[in-house]
Amino acid sequence: MSHSREPIGFAPPPIDEDTIMAVERVLRSGWITSGPELVAFESEVSDFLGVKWTCCLSSWTSACELTLRWFGIGPGDEVLIPAMTYAATANIVLHCGAKPVMVDVALDDRVASLEALQSAFSSRTKVVMPVDLGGWPVDYQGIADWLSSSEVRSVFQPTSQNQRELGRPLFLSDAAHSFGAIYRGEAVGNHADVTGFSFHAVKNLTTAEGGALAFNLPSQFKLADLQQWFKAMSLHGQTRNAHEKTVSGRWQYDVEEAGFKCNMTDIQAAIGRVQLAKYPAQLKRRRAVAERYDAGFQGQDWYASPPLHNSERTSSFHLFQMRIIGFKSEQRDAVMHALKERGIATNVHFIPLPLLSLHKDRGERLDRYPTTERLFNETLSLPIHLQLSDEDVDWIIAEVILAIESHL
Ligand SMILES: Cc1ncc(COP(=O)(O)O)c(C=O)c1O
Numbered sequence: 001m002s003h004s005r006e007p008i009g010f011a012p013p014p015i016d017e018d019t020i021m022a023v024e025r026v027l028r029s030g031w032i033t034s035g036p037e038l039v040a041f042e043s044e045v046s047d048f049l050g051v052k053w054t055c056c057l058s059s060w061t062s063a064c065e066l067t068l069r070w071f072g073i074g075p076g077d078e079v080l081i082p083a084m085t086y087a088a089t090a091n092i093v094l095h096c097g098a099k100p101v102m103v104d105v106a107l108d109d110r111v112a113s114l115e116a117l118q119s120a121f122s123s124r125t126k127v128v129m130p131v132d133l134g135g136w137p138v139d140y141q142g143i144a145d146w147l148s149s150s151e152v153r154s155v156f157q158p159t160s161q162n163q164r165e166l167g168r169p170l171f172l173s174d175a176a177h178s179f180g181a182i183y184r185g186e187a188v189g190n191h192a193d194v195t196g197f198s199f200h201a202v203k204n205l206t207t208a209e210g211g212a213l214a215f216n217l218p219s220q221f222k223l224a225d226l227q228q229w230f231k232a233m234s235l236h237g238q239t240r241n242a243h244e245k246t247v248s249g250r251w252q253y254d255v256e257e258a259g260f261k262c263n264m265t266d267i268q269a270a271i272g273r274v275q276l277a278k279y280p281a282q283l284k285r286r287r288a289v290a291e292r293y294d295a296g297f298q299g300q301d302w303y304a305s306p307p308l309h310n311s312e313r314t315s316s317f318h319l320f321q322m323r324i325i326g327f328k329s330e331q332r333d334a335v336m337h338a339l340k341e342r343g344i345a346t347n348v349h350f351i352p353l354p355l356l357s358l359h360k361d362r363g364e365r366l367d368r369y370p371t372t373e374r375l376f377n378e379t380l381s382l383p384i385h386l387q388l389s390d391e392d393v394d395w396i397i398a399e400v401i402l403a404i405e406s407h408l
Pocket of ligand 1: 085
């Protein structure tokens with residue numbers, strides 16, 4: 001490396017002294033698995049989102065798979081997802097024995113449009129699971145209105161009790177990236193039937209590994225029943241967790257269904273609590289970094305902005321996915337290599353699902369999703385995190401311009 005700067009990481013976790021002290025406090029408390037910290041974290045996340053309850057679990061993957069199972073998803077069912085997403089979105093569908101049906105994404109905002117979802121809809125569609133890519137909210141209102149329409153209801157063929165109760169496909173949002181994003185004045189988490197967030201190590205808010213569900217189901221679904229089912233099923237179906245059993249006279253429990261093991265520990269919850277308290281300020285900083293990048297590339301004729309903010313939606317600024325118009329993936333890879341040599345880590349979100357062997361072997365082909373293919377060629381994710389100073393951002397902009405111009 002021919003530069004004198006410290007290398008710039010892609011998304012280092014925001015672990016500070018307060019976080020370390022919180023973990024130490026829990027480690028010394030005598031209770032390290034699900035307990036009082038988790039109860040407090042769930043209540044603080046709910047307050048932040050403005051929802052009645054959130055269920056924090058071990059990952060987005062376990063939380064959203066549990067949701068598919070709650071809805072009774074199985075063989076013969078189809079779940080609509082975008083082709084441009086991380087493997088997890090499709091994997092949870094396959095785990096349930098159902099079929100992920102992919103749709104293309106839109107060029108301007110990179111998420112699945114209402115029209116794309118509508119054209120893939122069939123009587124086998126049980127769940128619609130779009131992805132807020134990079135933190136940019138999908139058209140929540142449009143999708144919710146469509147799913148509630150008499151046209152969709154009349155085609156829907158329920159096969160489980162919860163499907164019959166809902167009477168239409170479930171709107172499950174893959175909001176792994178969009179914790180803190182805003183749609184029509186409210187936090188993402190208030191619009192889909194169920195919204196799944198990720199607190200994985202590289203996410204804006206991390207618990208090292210972790211995830212959360214926010215519920216916005218119609219009133220026939222009682223919150224107490226949801227709480228009971230999701231909590232029990234995250235602990236082998238056990239009706240009381242280990243901490244609740246410590247209360248005198250409450251040691252007994254029952255198991256009604258073979259549940260999973262995907263609860264969140266108090267250690268994870270403590271990490272999350274410290275970060276959540278700082279999160280509003282962190283979101284502002286992420287936005288400032290994203291806007292500085294965007295302003296720095298304006299005027300370059302090869303540059304197209306990622307969606308950041310409009311009158312209806314505000315990103316969580318999880319990723320800064322710049323688009324280099326007309327680029328091929330080999331050119332993009334060469335730019336990534338050149339930037340790495342200069343000490344700047346970059347990334348690509350994502351390798352489209354149809355390019356992965358798992359999905360190729362299922363008969364998928366990328367050319368069925370032309371915009372996804374184009375975005376894969378043309379997008380590059382730049383570092384966006386709290387350790388970046390304005391000066392770092394300006395330096396990255398200059399290096400990116402140099403690297404791109406020498407690979408045009
Ligand atoms: C779009 C998307 N969905 C789901 C996930 C899975 O999240 P988790 O690692 O918390 O299971 C990720 C993780 O990176 C993701 O990017």
